[in-house]
Amino acid sequence: xxxxxxxxxxxxxxxxxxxxxxxxxxxxxxxxxxxxxxxxxxxxxxxxxxxxxxxxxxxxxxxxxxxxxxxxxxxxxxxxxxxxxxxxxxxxxxxxxxxxxxxxxxxxxxxxxxxxxxxxxxxxxxxxxxxxxxxxxxxxxxxxxxxxxxxxxxxxxx
Amino acid sequence: xxxxxxxxxxxxxxxxxxxxxxxxxxxxxxxxxxxxxxxxxxxxxxxxxxxxxxxxxxxxxxxxxxxxxxxxxxxxxxxxxxxxxxxxxxxxxxxxxxxxxxxxxxxxxxxxxxxxxxxxxxxxxxxxxxxxxxxxxxxxxxxxxxxxxxxxxxxxxxxxxxxxxxxxxxxxxxxxxxxxxxxxxxxxxxxxxxxxxxxxxxxxxxxxxxxxxxxxxxxxxxxxxxxxxxxxxxxxxxxxxxxxxxxxxxxxxxxxxxxxxxxxxxxxxxxxxxxxxxxxxxxxxxxxxxxxxxxxxxxxxxxxxxxxxxxxxxxxxxxxxxxxxxxxxxxxxxxxxxxxxxxxxxxxxxxxxxxxxxxxxxxxxxxxxxxxxxxxxxxxxxxxxxx
Numbered sequence: 206x207x208x209x210x211x212x213x214x215x216x217x218x219x220x221x222x223x224x225x226x227x228x229x230x231x232x233x234x235x236x237x238x239x240x241x242x243x244x245x246x247x248x249x250x251x252x253x254x255x256x257x258x259x260x261x262x263x264x265x266x267x268x269x270x271x272x273x274x275x276x277x278x279x280x281x282x283x284x285x286x287x288x289x290x291x292x293x294x295x296x297x298x299x300x301x302x303x304x305x306x307x308x309x310x311x312x313x314x315x316x317x318x319x320x321x322x323x324x325x326x327x328x329x330x331x332x333x334x335x336x337x338x339x340x341x342x343x344x345x346x347x348x349x350x351x352x353x354x355x356x357x358x359x360x361x362x363x
Numbered sequence: 364x365x366x367x368x369x370x371x372x373x374x375x376x377x378x379x380x381x382x383x384x385x386x387x388x389x390x391x392x393x394x395x396x397x398x399x400x401x402x403x404x405x406x407x408x409x410x411x412x413x414x415x416x417x418x419x420x421x422x423x424x425x426x427x428x429x430x431x432x433x434x435x436x437x438x439x440x441x442x443x444x445x446x447x448x449x450x451x452x453x454x455x456x457x458x459x460x461x462x463x464x465x466x467x468x469x470x471x472x473x474x475x476x477x478x479x480x481x482x483x484x485x486x487x488x489x490x491x492x493x494x495x496x497x498x499x500x501x502x503x504x505x506x507x508x509x510x511x512x513x514x515x516x517x518x519x520x521x522x523x524x525x526x527x528x529x530x531x532x533x534x535x536x537x538x539x540x541x542x543x544x545x546x547x548x549x550x551x552x553x554x555x556x557x558x559x560x561x562x563x564x565x566x567x568x569x570x571x572x573x574x575x576x577x578x579x580x581x582x583x584x585x586x587x588x589x590x591x592x593x594x595x596x597x598x599x600x601x602x603x604x605x606x607x608x609x610x611x612x613x614x615x616x617x618x619x620x621x622x623x624x625x626x627x628x629x630x631x632x633x634x635x636x637x638x639x640x641x642x643x644x645x646x647x648x649x650x651x652x653x654x655x656x657x658x659x660x661x662x663x664x665x666x667x668x669x670x671x672x673x674x675x676x677x678x679x680x681x682x683x684x685x686x687x688x689x690x691x692x693x694x695x696x697x698x699x700x701x702x703x704x705x706x707x708x709x710x711x712x713x714x715x716x717x718x719x720x721x722x723x724x725x726x727x728x729x730x731x732x733x734x735x736x737x738x739x740x741x742x743x744x745x746x747x748x749x750x
Contacts, residue, residue, distance in 0.1 A: 230495055254611070256495055262606055282517070282614060284509035284561045286501060290489055291482040293501045301502050303510055303610045311610040313497050313510075320562060325517055340499075353499070 215245065215259045215269040227271040228257045234351040237333055242276060242354075244310045245269040253310035276331040277359065278306035285320035292343035304329055304356055315355045322358075329356035365583040367460035368594040369747065370467075371395045372707040377544040377575040377695035384419055384475045387576035387697075388428050391471060395578040398591050402432040405586070407465040409439035410455045412448030412472030414698035415487040419478050428471060445491040446646065447735025448472060449577065449702025450602075450743035456581040457597045457745070466583045472700035473576040484572045488698075491736045493608040505569055505647070507609055507737040509561035512649040514614040516563055521667035523563050526648040527554035530567050530692055532670035533645060537689025539720035542707070544573055544695030568648040570690075575697030577704045593714040595729075599631025599746035605739045612738075619739035621657040624732060628659075631728075631746035635659030638683045638746075639726035640712045642705035644734040645690040654732055655685060657739075683730075684723050687712060702733035702743065713749035 216222045224231035227243045233256045236243050245257035249266035255274070260267050283302035286293075293299075300316040300323050314331070316323055333352035336344060340353055373394025375387040382390070396402055409432070411424045421427070425439035442451045449472035456468035476484050488504040497507070515521060531551055537543035554567035587594035603626070605619030606612050612619075628634060635658060643658065645651035652666035661668065662679035669685055688694040688708035691701060709729035711717040727749050735741040 233495075262611070282510045282514040284506050284513055284563075285559070286503055286506045286561060287558075288481070288485065288503060288505065288560050289501055290485055290503060296501070299501065301500055301506055301510070303614070313502060313608065313610045314500050325513070344499075348499070351499070354496070 212270040212272055215267055217267070228259055230256060233257060237354065238350070238352045240333060242274045242331060243271045244274050244308065246272045253308050255310050255312045274310055275307040278304045278329060280316065280323065280325055280327040280329060281305050281311070282325060283316060283320070283323045290343060292339050296339055302356060317355050317357050328359040330359050331355070332357055365460055365463050365585070367457045367581050367597040368584055368587040369579055369597060369706060369710050370582040370587040370590050370594045371399055371580040371592060372710045373578045374542050374704060374707055375576040377542060377573050377697060377704070379477050380574045382574065384421065384424070384473045384576070385427055385431050387475065387574060388471060388473045388578070389431055391576040391578040392432050395580055402434055402469065405467045406432065406434055406437065406469045406580070407467055408437055408459060409434060409469045409471065410452035411439070411441045412450070412452040412699040412702060413441050414443065414445055414448055414474055415490065417479065417487040417490070418483060419475050424473065428473070432469065444741045445735035446644070446696070446698045446701055447733045447741045447743050448699040449704070450731065450733030450745065451702070453579060453581070453703060453706055453745065454600050454602055454743055456579070457600055460581050460583050466586045468581050469578060470581055470703060471576065471578040472703040474697040474699045475574045476572045476697060477574050481572065491740070497608055503561070504737070505564055506561035508647040508649060509564045510609055511614060511653070511738060512563050512647065515649055515652065518615050519664040519667060521652065524551060524555060525667040526563070526568055526652070527551045528670035529645065529648040529651050530554045533686050533690040533692040536687050536721060537693030539718050540689050540694060541718060543689040543693055544571060545689070545693045564647055564649070570646045570692050570696035573695035573697040575695055575700050575704065577700045577707055579703050579706050593716070595710050595713045596748045596750060597745060598633070598748040599627040599629070601626030601630065601744045602742070604741045607736060607740050609737050616663070617653045617657045617739040620654055620732060620734065620742040623742040624658045624730070624744045627730070627744040627746045631748065633728055633746060635683070636681050637728045638681065638730045639728050640684050640687055640709055640723050641730040641732070642688060642690070642708050643685060643732045645686055645692050646696060646734070648692070650734070650738065651685065651690065653738065658730060658732060660685070687717070687721050687723060702731065705731045705733060706745065706747070709747050713747060
């Protein structure tokens with residue numbers, strides 16, 4: 206729901222807090238399902254916050270705008286989950302990472318390579334897909350339409 | 364305004380037990396009130412640190428435990444902040460007394476983690492993450508700390524062997540602590556040979572799943588003077604949050620813990636060098652390293668030397684003794700009770716009532732750092748002084 210000329214701004218009235226707003230999780234995930242990763246960008250200090258939220262943790266400011274983020278970034282740390290949540294037992298082991306996007310925003314997600322092939326500094330791209338059955342098994346009713354995000358490695362020649 | 368004092372302490376045994384949460388609390392209260400008037404004659408309010416009802420399917424722990432202590436019509440409530448719940452309960456009791464509102468408050472914590480097995484504990488602890496992006500990605504408590512540990516090993520000279528030494532030290536400390544879950548030594552090779560749970564963290568880098576309870580009676584100085592036994596002054600408190608999601612934090616420094624500990628020092632009028640004993644939140648070995656740095660007990664990037672003899676550490680370490688109880692790693696980590704178990708250890712150290720093998724001679728100032736969520740998502744720090 207982004208508009209290049211007038212990006213959505215953080216809610217300043219109760220009426221602004223709707224499931225269409227990217228400053229709520231339903232709105233954020235609806236955009237993500239369309240491949241649009243939104244961060245709240247603080248007008249006061251420039252912090253990029255994923256998912257968007259109504260106030261800036263870095264400076265306390267409440268003037269934030271939802272802006273589309275680059276989907277590419279670098280792995281800054283990673284590990285392998287060998288003792289997973291019960292619903293994901295058959296999926297383990299799997300790799301998880303914290304990625305710093307090229308905009309500076311950071312988020313955690315699964316990395317689609319074996320742990321042995323991961324590295325700090327690895328270039329990756331965020332992708333999304335609908336949840337698989339095991340992921341649906343651990344989803345709440347209101348989360349079933351939310352996409353699963355993952356990071357794919359970017360080959361050096363990409 | 365009245366200076367709050369820890370006037371009495373008690374715990375249940377820590378470990379895997381058939382006892383339920385309320386039974387464990389009963390054991391802790393019986394010990395705390397041994398030789399004292401009945402709780403009903405003293406206690407004006409109760410705070411209960413308790414992480415999750417998903418273990419025992421029981422909430423209303425304030426009401427339940429007040430009843431189990433014989434306290435009728437008192438204000439009693441559960442406080443929640445994952446593994447910081449115990450220190451939150453202590454802080455509420457301390458602030459009630461400091462404000463003059465109450466003269467005696469019972470802070471207690473309880474968790475029966477084994478009720479749902481490993482899967483139950485994994486699920487319960489995973490509720491402490493940011494669900495939207497972290498929880499739904501399938502991260503777990505060990506893997507969250509592993510993300511921090513991986514970066515710590517990348518940014519510092521630390522090795523997996525250095526982290527293993529911290530587990531070895533804390534197991535060695537626990538041998539002398541009758542309250543500890545694991546009163547046995549382990550060697551570095553045992554830690555290094557244990558299975559990876561989430562690389563670089565192995566099974567022996569992780570605190571265990573523990574059933575347990577702890578109780579601490581906080582009173583005014585005047586009330587403490589009427590009770591048998593020694594009392595310790597609560598000289599300073601700090602509490603504060605950090606981001607809930609690990610991704611958005613400074614991965615090299617637990618900034619929230621540093622801020623909170625600094626506040627507790629300032630309130631108490633002490634500096635890191637004054638701290639004789641510290642119980643830090645070593646839920647994973649890397650946590651002790653990070654917290655030693657955050658608390659100013661170790662120079663930046665050198666907290667991993669925690670288990671080394673003082674003469675082998677970098678310049679800038681204090682002489683503080685860390686995790687004399689055995690820490691979360693070996694004393695045990697009954698989530699909601701841990702912050703109060705830390706207080707029990709430091710109370711015993713400062714009053715000279717620790718077992719001889721672990722007693723730190725002449726200890727007068729102690730630090731407690733209790734964290735909740737992943738690392739310092741929330742931190743509560745207390746400085747205790749025995750005048």
